[in-house]
Amino acid sequence: MSESKIHLLPQHLINQIAAGEVVERPASVVKELVENSIDAGAKTIRIEIENGGLNLIKVVDDGCGMSREDAEKSILQHATSKISADIDLENINTLGFRGEALASISSVSQFSLITKDDDSLAGTLVEMTDAGLRMSDSSAARGTVIAVRNLFHNVPARRKYLKTAVTEFNHIVDLFFEFCLAYPNIFWKLTHNNKTIYQFPGTTLLQRVGDVLGDEITKNLIEIDVKINDIHVHGYVGKPQVARNNRKLQYLYINSRPVHEFIVAKQIKDAFGTLLPRDLYPV
Numbered sequence: 001m002s003e004s005k006i007h008l009l010p011q012h013l014i015n016q017i018a019a020g021e022v023v024e025r026p027a028s029v030v031k032e033l034v035e036n037s038i039d040a041g042a043k044t045i046r047i048e049i050e051n052g053g054l055n056l057i058k059v060v061d062d063g064c065g066m067s068r069e070d071a072e073k074s075i076l077q078h079a080t081s082k083i084s085a086d087i088d089l090e091n092i093n094t095l096g097f098r099g100e101a102l103a104s105i106s107s108v109s110q111f112s113l114i115t116k117d118d119d120s121l122a123g124t125l126v127e128m129t130d131a132g133l134r135m136s137d138s139s140a141a142r143g144t145v146i147a148v149r150n151l152f153h154n155v156p157a158r159r160k161y162l163k164t165a166v167t168e169f170n171h172i173v174d175l176f177f178e179f180c181l182a183y184p185n186i187f188w189k190l191t192h193n194n195k196t197i198y199q200f201p202g203t204t205l206l207q208r209v210g211d212v213l214g215d216e217i218t219k220n221l222i223e224i225d226v227k228i229n230d231i232h233v234h235g236y237v238g239k240p241q242v243a244r245n246n247r248k249l250q251y252l253y254i255n256s257r258p259v260h261e262f263i264v265a266k267q268i269k270d271a272f273g274t275l276l277p278r279d280l281y282p283v
Contacts (some may be wrong), residue, residue, distance in 0.1 A: 023105055025162055026168045027053070027168065027182060028052065029057050030057060033059040033146050035102055036102075039067070043065060044061065044062045045179075046060040046190075047191070049192045052168035055149065056148070056161075057147070057151070058146065061144055062141070063142055064143075065115045066124070067119065067124075068118075068135070071124040071135075072126065075103055075111070090200050110129050110130075110149040110150050110159070111128040111147070112149075113144065113146050114138050116142055122139070123141075124137065125137070145262070157162045181209065184203055186202055205235075206218065210234060217242055240275045246281060252264055
């Protein structure tokens, strides 16, 4: 009988392969970490970036935090608090649920997590480096702080396909605006190389639109509020005079999750009929 050529991959290699599906660029890391913060009920989320996210991505929140046991489990692949049975897949109301993000991110970076919940006397520090996992007690406020340093430092083939720091940071800014508009009740802050770029206190949706898109847009909006059976459509559509020559100022969400859906955007454009020239798009 010939010798078997099939073998099981080691866990660290499994995580690095999975990272290719979860972590495409620094903005992908920001997305996963911020979604966890929102799911944790955070009212304040601070995002700190260095060198476009290549050197550092840090997300600080005041959410529910984790116990020491949960903190240790959180970086394991497919470890999640969101689902436990197949029926749960039909009733997901969180942004993340698969339990892949932290395991994947920590496998391609120098990763640290500090967290504390209301029931713990001390916080927990979890560090994942090339030397492996290390855990210890740490002083911490309620919530979670995750720092991702030197993204793809151990996967140079992935790192070389990243764009310049400016381009990568612009992707993060676009994502930041999407979250700010989806969750106006949250205090948001974005810093780059220790400089505050944007800071928005919790407010109403209309005020947040003004914060992100400017007063000219806010003054020329028509509110939409329609209920059809179990579907509720709410938001704002810009009048023709503030239309743009691209779709950059179109923000669409389903259950507060940003989506980029051309068909929906086209239907909105078509609804304007002859009010808009063919080369302009509604806000």
